[in-house]
Amino acid sequence: MAERVTKLASQRAVVIFGVSNCCMCHAVKTLFTELGVSWVVHELDKDPRGKDVERALAGMVGRSPPVPAVFIGGRLVGPTDKVMTLHLSGQLVPLLRQAGALWL
Numbered sequence: 252m253a254e255r256v257t258k259l260a261s262q263r264a265v266v267i268f269g270v271s272n273c274c275m276c277h278a279v280k281t282l283f284t285e286l287g288v289s290w291v292v293h294e295l296d297k298d299p300r301g302k303d304v305e306r307a308l309a310g311m312v313g314r315s316p317p318v319p320a321v322f323i324g325g326r327l328v329g330p331t332d333k334v335m336t337l338h339l340s341g342q343l344v345p346l347l348r349q350a351g352a353l354w355l
Contacts, residue, residue: 264350265352269292271296282334
C-alpha cells in the first residue's frame, strides 16, 4: 500500500491525503489556495481502500490519525503542524517553488 501512496503523492506538485470532515485538512487546503497553489486531495473516507491508505500513511507520518498528510514534490512534508511551521519560518514558499507549485 505504501507504493500506492508514493505513486499518488508524486502525481502532482502538492498532494494532500485527508478526510472530508477534517478541520485541519480544510485549514491546509485553505492555506495552499491562498498562496495560489494548485493542489489535489485524496479523501480517504471516500476511497474504498482508504483505511489501507490511512494505515500506510500512519506508518510514514508516525502518528494516527495521519491526516492531513501533505506531500510536496512527491516527498512527505507531514501533517498540519509541519506545514504551518514551514510557512511561519518562510520555508514553505521556496519549497513550493522548487516543486513547481508556485511560479512567482
